[in-house]
Amino acid sequence: MADEAFVTLATNDTYVKGALVLGSSLRKHHTTRKLCVLITPQVSGNMRKVLDKVFDDVRVVDVLDSEDSARLALMERPELGITLTKLHCWTLTEYTKCVFMDADTLVLANIDDLFKREELSAAPDPGWPDCFNSGVFVYKPSIVTYNDLLDLAKQKGSFDGGDQGLLNAFFCSWPTADIHKHLPFVYNLSSVSIYSYVPAFKAFGGNAKVVHFLGKKKPWNYTYDIKTQTVKGEAQDQFHPEFLQLWWHIYTSRILPLLTECGVVKDVAVGLKAEAVTEAVSQISIVAAAAPPPPPQISSEERRERWEQGQVDYMGADSYENIKKKLDSYLQ
Numbered sequence: 001m002a003d004e005a006f007v008t009l010a011t012n013d014t015y016v017k018g019a020l021v022l023g024s025s026l027r028k029h030h031t032t033r034k035l036c037v038l039i040t041p042q043v044s045g046n047m048r049k050v051l052d053k054v055f056d057d058v059r060v061v062d063v064l065d066s067e068d069s070a071r072l073a074l075m076e077r078p079e080l081g082i083t084l085t086k087l088h089c090w091t092l093t094e095y096t097k098c099v100f101m102d103a104d105t106l107v108l109a110n111i112d113d114l115f116k117r118e119e120l121s122a123a124p125d126p127g128w129p130d131c132f133n134s135g136v137f138v139y140k141p142s143i144v145t146y147n148d149l150l151d152l153a154k155q156k157g158s159f160d161g162g163d164q165g166l167l168n169a170f171f172c173s174w175p176t177a178d179i180h181k182h183l184p185f186v187y188n189l190s191s192v193s194i195y196s197y198v199p200a201f202k203a204f205g206g207n208a209k210v211v212h213f214l215g216k217k218k219p220w221n222y223t224y225d226i227k228t229q230t231v232k233g234e235a236q237d238q239f240h241p242e243f244l245q246l247w248w249h250i251y252t253s254r255i256l257p258l259l260t261e262c263g264v265v266k267d268v269a270v271g272l273k274a275e276a277v278t279e280a281v282s283q284i285s286i287v288a289a290a291a292p293p294p295p296p297q298i299s300s301e302e303r304r305e306r307w308e309q310g311q312v313d314y315m316g317a318d319s320y321e322n323i324k325k326k327l328d329s330y331l332q
Helices: 013-028 045-054 069-074 078-091 112-116 143-155 163-170 191-196 198-207 241-261 300-308 320-331
Strands: 004-010 034-039 057-060 097-101 105-107 121-124 132-139 210-212 223-225 230-232
Touching (some): 004 078, 013 105, 013 241, 034 078, 045 241, 078 132, 078 143, 105 241, 143 163
Parallel strands (some): 004 034, 004 097
Antiparallel strands (some): 097 132, 105 210, 121 132, 223 230
8 A cells, every 4th residue: 555654764874784674574574565764864875775675765854862861871772862763754744654663673474454553553562561662653644743742852851761752651541541552562572571571482472473673782783604594692692593593584685685786795695604794884705605414303392491591503403494484384
């Protein structure tokens, strides 16, 4: 539908990587809606060319910043002040309804059904469930709403210094007024909740439609080895490995070729080992990949225990292809 859109925001070239993976994951799962990305002037010209290949609408907007250092210091996240730039999404009045998604989210299934929801529909935040998480929400563009949000920001600010505090103050009836505006948690599965409530993830995680990589360290901050299909570093400390692997598979298979085509990255060969792939603007060294030997068979119980202890067999049973098959079987 031409009058409805998924919307995201990238305030610099680094977050463009996340926006590109998000857009590609929406395309992969056959969305029928438009894809729109809001970018600030800090995004480079070459990265804008890549965005044009994934998104239908690339819109440059001014930076809005709370500059609320005191509140942001409470969360030790000074960079979040710029997230108020997200408010520009209400100015997209050519669309009748939109779904906003942070650039650090990843779509695991078709979620076009979200457009049946009303403003403001969102999932509860795992840190304070009486607040919604502003990483995924359904809304209706409106200049009136945009101006009202700006007025609230000027008069009272945001209780957390970022967009989430402001939006929860504005849409303050969300916790109690209409349960239909509470999205199921599977539409915004926060990565930090996976390890804080493992039993629930085991019971319901297979139904996840959107995963949200919350926290300071994002998927693009890791280094990925295409040869072994592994993420370097202790990724399991923050994210469930299968979701991080899936993010990187989309990045290397769908985004790197576009970065190469637009001259952002040089000498990339799909299927070969690329060191320091996270640095999209730097030279990537390539060596031939060798097929790993087949792993020994272990019981499902022993495999589960190893996962819970962070001992993941990325080279064998827990390789990307096997993880993808498992995710596909859950989502069918």
